[in-house]
Amino acid sequence: MGRAPRMVWHRDTELPKVDLAVLPGGFSYGDYLRCGAMAARSPIMRALVDRAKAGMAVLGICNGFQILVEAGLLPGALMRNAGLRFVCRDVHLRVETSNSPFTRGYNAGRVLRMPVAHGEGNYFADPATLDRLEGEERVAFRYVTPGGEASEGANPNGSARDIAGVLSEDRHVLGLMPHPERLADPALGGADGRAMFDGLIEALA
Numbered sequence: 001m002g003r004a005p006r007m008v009w010h011r012d013t014e015l016p017k018v019d020l021a022v023l024p025g026g027f028s029y030g031d032y033l034r035c036g037a038m039a040a041r042s043p044i045m046r047a048l049v050d051r052a053k054a055g056m057a058v059l060g061i062c063n064g065f066q067i068l069v070e071a072g073l074l075p076g077a078l079m080r081n082a083g084l085r086f087v088c089r090d091v092h093l094r095v096e097t098s099n100s101p102f103t104r105g106y107n108a109g110r111v112l113r114m115p116v117a118h119g120e121g122n123y124f125a126d127p128a129t130l131d132r133l134e135g136e137e138r139v140a141f142r143y144v145t146p147g148g149e150a151s152e153g154a155n156p157n158g159s160a161r162d163i164a165g166v167l168s169e170d171r172h173v174l175g176l177m178p179h180p181e182r183l184a185d186p187a188l189g190g191a192d193g194r195a196m197f198d199g200l201i202e203a204l205a
Contacts, residue, residue, distance in 0.1 A: 002201070010042040019204040020057045021048055023064025025117070025179060035078060035120040036066030045071055057101055057204060058173045062118055065165070065175030074166055074175045075133070076125035082158025086119040091156050093141040093164050093178060094148050100167050102174040103140055105199030111148045112141075112192040114178035116156055121177040123159035123166070130160055141165040141176055 006016045010028075015021065028039035039045070045067075052058045052073055060068040066078045081087055090113050095106040106112070125133070133139050141164040143155045155162050157177070165176025180193030 008044055010039065010044050012044045013047060015044070015047045015051055018056070020059065020200060021051070023058070023060040023067050024181075025062030025064060028063055028067065031063075031120070034066075034070070036063060036068075036070040039063075039067045040070035049073060052168075052173055055170065055172055057200065059102060059200075060173070060175040061179055061181065062116075062121070062177055065177055066120065068173060068175045073173050074168055075129050076123055076166065078120050078177075079122040079124050080120050081118070081122050081156070086117075087121070087156045088115070088117040089156070090115050091164075091178060092144050092146050092148075092154060094144040096139045096142055097137045097167075099137060100140065100171040100174065101200055101203035102167075102196055103199065104203055105195030109148070111144060111146065113146075113183065113190055114180055114193055115182050116178050118157070118177055121157040121159065123157075123163045123177070125160060130163075133163075133166055134161070136169070138167040138169070138171070139163055139165075140167050140174055141178070 049071055068074045093112045095108055095110045098104055098106055098108050143162040143164050145151045145154045150162055167174050180196045183190040184193040
């Protein structure tokens with residue numbers, strides 16, 4: 001993104017002055033208890049939650065999505081995959097909205113290819129919450145076929161309504177299970193994730 005990232009340790013208690021915080025994928029605390037549950041209570045998360053509520057952009061990818069949900073910055077829960085197996089493969093996503101700093105680089109309806117690698121990516125929320133997310137245009141991405149159609153086979157984890165990523169009420173927090181950074185350069189085999197980061201640079205400039 002043209003700037004060297006500032007790495008922040010989970011035991012830190014203060015965030016540096018930044019425009020964007022990224023919680024990456026991984027297996028924080030070995031995914032014990034519930035994925036993201038322990039990391040969401042790390043000392044640094046108090047500062048991150050406060051800054052996010054003040055409008056700082058926050059991107060949570062895979063385990064980062066789980067942490068954001070456990071920290072209360074995004075609604076719902078991430079449960080065990082419907083097939084009870086770890087899933088590691090490319091999936092197709094449909095961009096549901098371009099109205100956010102994270103998705104402004106895409107046209108709504110565009111189909112992207114991105115990899116997933118998770119055992120607990122099954123997004124769940126009660127029907128009223130799901131209806132609210134849909135009504136407020138806060139579903140950012142949805143699992144689809146390469147042709148952009150909903151299909152049980154296109155959903156890798158059983159997520160409700162094929163949801164792959166959701167936005168906060170102020171649209172400055174995004175959590176998604178697929179990994180845009182793993183297909184953000186042709187050298188990686190594809191660049192469908194690049195527009196997310198290019199769009200963020202423009203939005204935060």
